[in-house]
Amino acid sequence: MPIEYSNREKSYELYRKGKREGTWDPDDYDLEGDKEDWAAFSEDEQEQFLLTCAGFYDGEEDVTRTLAPYMMALDALDNDEMPFDTVQEEIYLAQQVYEEAKHTDLFSRYFEEVFETQDTEPLREGGYQDEGYSTDNLYDTADELLAAINSGDQQELVYALGEAYLNYMGIVEAQLARSGYLSFDQMIELKADEMGRDVVLESFQEAIGRVRQDETRHIENGRWVLSKLAEAEPDIVTDVYEPRIDEYVQNRIVGAQRREMPFEGYDARKIGKQSIQYLQDTIDYIGADRFDEYSDVQRAVQAQRAAD
Numbered sequence: 001m002p003i004e005y006s007n008r009e010k011s012y013e014l015y016r017k018g019k020r021e022g023t024w025d026p027d028d029y030d031l032e033g034d035k036e037d038w039a040a041f042s043e044d045e046q047e048q049f050l051l052t053c054a055g056f057y058d059g060e061e062d063v064t065r066t067l068a069p070y071m072m073a074l075d076a077l078d079n080d081e082m083p084f085d086t087v088q089e090e091i092y093l094a095q096q097v098y099e100e101a102k103h104t105d106l107f108s109r110y111f112e113e114v115f116e117t118q119d120t121e122p123l124r125e126g127g128y129q130d131e132g133y134s135t136d137n138l139y140d141t142a143d144e145l146l147a148a149i150n151s152g153d154q155q156e157l158v159y160a161l162g163e164a165y166l167n168y169m170g171i172v173e174a175q176l177a178r179s180g181y182l183s184f185d186q187m188i189e190l191k192a193d194e195m196g197r198d199v200v201l202e203s204f205q206e207a208i209g210r211v212r213q214d215e216t217r218h219i220e221n222g223r224w225v226l227s228k229l230a231e232a233e234p235d236i237v238t239d240v241y242e243p244r245i246d247e248y249v250q251n252r253i254v255g256a257q258r259r260e261m262p263f264e265g266y267d268a269r270k271i272g273k274q275s276i277q278y279l280q281d282t283i284d285y286i287g288a289d290r291f292d293e294y295s296d297v298q299r300a301v302q303a304q305r306a307a308d
Contacts, residue, residue, distance in 0.1 A: 009085055010224045011092040014217045018095050021217075024210045026106035029203040031113050037200040038114050041191065044262035049187055050115060052180050054123035057107035059135040059177070063168060064100040066138045067093060069145040073161050076149045084228040092221055099214045106207055114204075141167050155233060162229045162236045166244050169222020170282050173215050175248065178278050181212055182271045190263040223285040230286055237290040245279070245294050254304045276301060 071093050074086040141164045148160035192200045280297045288295040
């Protein structure tokens with residue numbers, strides 16, 4: 001099916017933007033200075049920084065392995081019945097798979113050359129995946145998409161796609177990864193201040209900046225698709241989106257256990273507040289008037305905390 005170049009949608013424009021911005025190479029970074037900086041981190045600081053990096057490393061690999069069924073599900077939809085061009089969205093996701101693979105490449109190289117390990121299992125057991133959501137769930141999401149494709153039921157397929165996009169673009173990237181970036185920012189800034197330096201882990205910061213740039217496009221595209229799926233099936237908001245958001249809020253915001261941080265001055269509350277705003281941004285993009293409980297995230301969170 002050809003692209004209608006006179007009707008290029010959000011996903012295609014983001015694909016064009018990705019062609020301009022997404023051509024960086026993980027192999028181009030000199031990591032020698034980062035190795036020296038890493039040796040100056042205390043054992044506790046290294047453990048905490050590794051904990052956050054391991055969540056990214058495993059998550060990037062998990063989505064690289066599980067994003068293909070999203071494209072297969074889009075291809076199974078009746079394009080003429082959808083309020084967006086599924087072909088343009090498939091093109092965008094093909095680019096995203098490449099970017100996710102490149103992010104995996106970056107973390108793999110950094111773990112090998114700077115952290116001197118490829119073993120994230122002890123960190124997984126240490127709890128980074130046991131806080132209400134694991135990127136392991138993305139494999140279940142992929143299986144559910146394949147089952148929906150085989151069912152031939154268009155509503156089931158739209159619902160499965162809605163949950164898939166919300167799980168990855170709406171929660172993993174827009175919530176967990178963005179909170180992780182804020183954590184990186186604080187840890188690195190506090191360590192630089194302690195060492196009397198302007199910059200530490202300079203190559204890491206430059207590379208993670210490119211990852212953030214890529215994922216900003218992923219999040220924008222995901223929010224757009226979530227809004228289009230709600231246009232196609234309005235009940236998806238109460239049937240799929242709100243229950244999944246409620247699970248995230250209960251486990252990651254209301255019920256979250258704050259970990260003791262070895263970086264003096266680390267402000268977890270600031271990150272939590274920004275995370276709530278990120279979620280509100282997603283809901284506003286889909287259309288806050290479509291939601292019941294979560295049209296105002298801050299109010300919903302406060303009510304749940306008061307009930308607890």
